[in-house]
Amino acid sequence: MKTNQEFLAGLEERHKPEIPYTTLNLGPTHPATHGIFQNVLQMDGERIVSGEQTIGYIHRAFEKIAERRPFYQITPLTDRLNYCSAPINNMGWHLTVEKLLGVQVPKRVDYMRVMVMELARVADHIICNSILGVDTGALTGFTYVYQWREFIYEIYEEICGARLTTNMGRIGGFERDFNQIVFEKTRKFLKEFPPAWREFENLLSRNRIFMDRTIDTGALSLERALNYGFTGPNLRACGVDYDLRAIEPYCSYQDFDFDIPVGTTGDTYDRFVVRNEEIWQSLRIIEQAMSRIESMEPVYHADADHYYLPPKQEVYRNMEALIYHFKIIMGEIEAPEGEVYTAVEGANGELGFYLISDGGRTPYRLHFRRPCFIYYQAFPEMVKDQLLSDAIVVMSSLNVIAGELDA
Amino acid sequence: MTTVVSKDLQLKLNEAIGLSCEISEDAFGVLNMELPVNQIFGVVLFLYRDEEFGFNFLTDICGVHYPQLKGRELCVVYHLQSMQRRCRLRIKVYVPLEKPEIPTLCGIYGSANWMERETYDFYGIQFVGHPNLRRILNMDEMTEFPMRKEFPLEDPNREDKMDYQFGR
Numbered sequence: 325m326k327t328n329q330e331f332l333a334g335l336e337e338r339h340k341p342e343i344p345y346t347t348l349n350l351g352p353t354h355p356a357t358h359g360i361f362q363n364v365l366q367m368d369g370e371r372i373v374s375g376e377q378t379i380g381y382i383h384r385a386f387e388k389i390a391e392r393r394p395f396y397q398i399t400p401l402t403d404r405l406n407y408c409s410a411p412i413n414n415m416g417w418h419l420t421v422e423k424l425l426g427v428q429v430p431k432r433v434d435y436m437r438v439m440v441m442e443l444a445r446v447a448d449h450i451i452c453n454s455i456l457g458v459d460t461g462a463l464t465g466f467t468y469v470y471q472w473r474e475f476i477y478e479i480y481e482e483i484c485g486a487r488l489t490t491n492m493g494r495i496g497g498f499e500r501d502f503n504q505i506v507f508e509k510t511r512k513f514l515k516e517f518p519p520a521w522r523e524f525e526n527l528l529s530r531n532r533i534f535m536d537r538t539i540d541t542g543a544l545s546l547e548r549a550l551n552y553g554f555t556g557p558n559l560r561a562c563g564v565d566y567d568l569r570a571i572e573p574y575c576s577y578q579d580f581d582f583d584i585p586v587g588t589t590g591d592t593y594d595r596f597v598v599r600n601e602e603i604w605q606s607l608r609i610i611e612q613a614m615s616r617i618e619s620m621e622p623v624y625h626a627d628a629d630h631y632y633l634p635p636k637q638e639v640y641r642n643m644e645a646l647i648y649h650f651k652i653i654m655g656e657i658e659a660p661e662g663e664v665y666t667a668v669e670g671a672n673g674e675l676g677f678y679l680i681s682d683g684g685r686t687p688y689r690l691h692f693r694r695p696c697f698i699y700y701q702a703f704p705e706m707v708k709d710q711l712l713s714d715a716i717v718v719m720s721s722l723n724v725i726a727g728e729l730d731a
Numbered sequence: 732m733t734t735v736v737s738k739d740l741q742l743k744l745n746e747a748i749g750l751s752c753e754i755s756e757d758a759f760g761v762l763n764m765e766l767p768v769n770q771i772f773g774v775v776l777f778l779y780r781d782e783e784f785g786f787n788f789l790t791d792i793c794g795v796h797y798p799q800l801k802g803r804e805l806c807v808v809y810h811l812q813s814m815q816r817r818c819r820l821r822i823k824v825y826v827p828l829e830k831p832e833i834p835t836l837c838g839i840y841g842s843a844n845w846m847e848r849e850t851y852d853f854y855g856i857q858f859v860g861h862p863n864l865r866r867i868l869n870m871d872e873m874t875e876f877p878m879r880k881e882f883p884l885e886d887p888n889r890e891d892k893m894d895y896q897f898g899r
Contacts, residue, residue, distance in 0.1 A: 380868035553842030
């Protein structure tokens, strides 16, 4: 027999209204998601209670396609991973194949690659940080610095003829040497971009609204970040100077003098600041690389006849070159057996290529370790108990690129 | 990058959990190890907690299909990384096609969640204990596992790319 009080308490419990969580679909095609992925958020008012993501809307089966393609023809696939910094992906793939084939490239090629990769990193960070500004409501900075991304694309255009999906480089080096216009344009970039970028930084980094929107937003502790497999600027914002360029140098990065900026709290503001600082360091590297390239003998490819595509002019005139061109393009050249894992410091983290070769003309298995794919799963934890508007800036500052996420 | 001699790690694993597997170092400084299915969780947990080596970072999980290896057709490849010792370790686990089951690592690494879902999606490898083992990149209604070798990308009857046309 229940006492009156017990009965009443139970009554209250039984008639307690369910918490009316609202299910909100942020995406798949929301302008603020910057790509096609869906976030199903459970909202309590404007507070996010939990979230779950659905991805795969632009999945194109790159890994499966790569199993049917000769090594050269995989480069255009890598362009489409992180399309904001396509040359880094290209170079990462070429480095992987060179490792497998045992091709040694000359120092100058390394420096040329470094220069191109750092330009790509600058372009990627310009996009990420200026769009972060847009997501907090500041369009001015974006319109102001975006022309410099276009300027970098013009440099790419001089190097290889393409702008976005560059398909840059060759196994063993570059297709041709950098022409004078590349150096002129890069010098112009190094001279005129820093003041513009300084102005952009001044516009946002001490801006009251921007700071209120980003500080303590989407913070993740260092332990959680490591557990979630964060790399790149997102991890460095948590306070670890983990940078593959420094700890596992590829492309002669050890010859360059640069610092690794780190943050402290791992929130959105720190990610923004780390990316800003990285741009300055990249500019330093580009400057050093340029001066070295110009003072060296003009070699731009490795001495590897079996793997390096002959220059087009020779293909037209020389029978041997024509045969090699055909054999390489049709994938007649067999790779040795083996397996390679190569990682490069992509603009948003460790971009890895795991390649298993069974001695055939195509990879037996190729796996892309895409940084976006791995850290995007931390998103629900980062936005939990925060506002919907915070989710927008967190996603923006994570730099999730749909092409890389889905592969 | 490798500052750890593979012998050290092997000795430690032998002493600690009586594991008699061989750790070899490949030409690029990555340590290689093959484990039976029932030991993967224990060994990875030990490596994660170990203070000397501290493999605190899971770089990558992916699957491989070897149709010709009978009884061990599917392979799961783990790439672990020790940040303090600056060393990478590759662990391979083979499972049979009839019973592709392997314990999940979600309890150790948060990053394992999506990587295992991707591996399941492509190869149909069941990660036992995974909290949410669903397809991630392909659509839910799909019944095949598309990265297995029996699913060719192109029409196999296509005749404009046969070997004899290239003198092979």
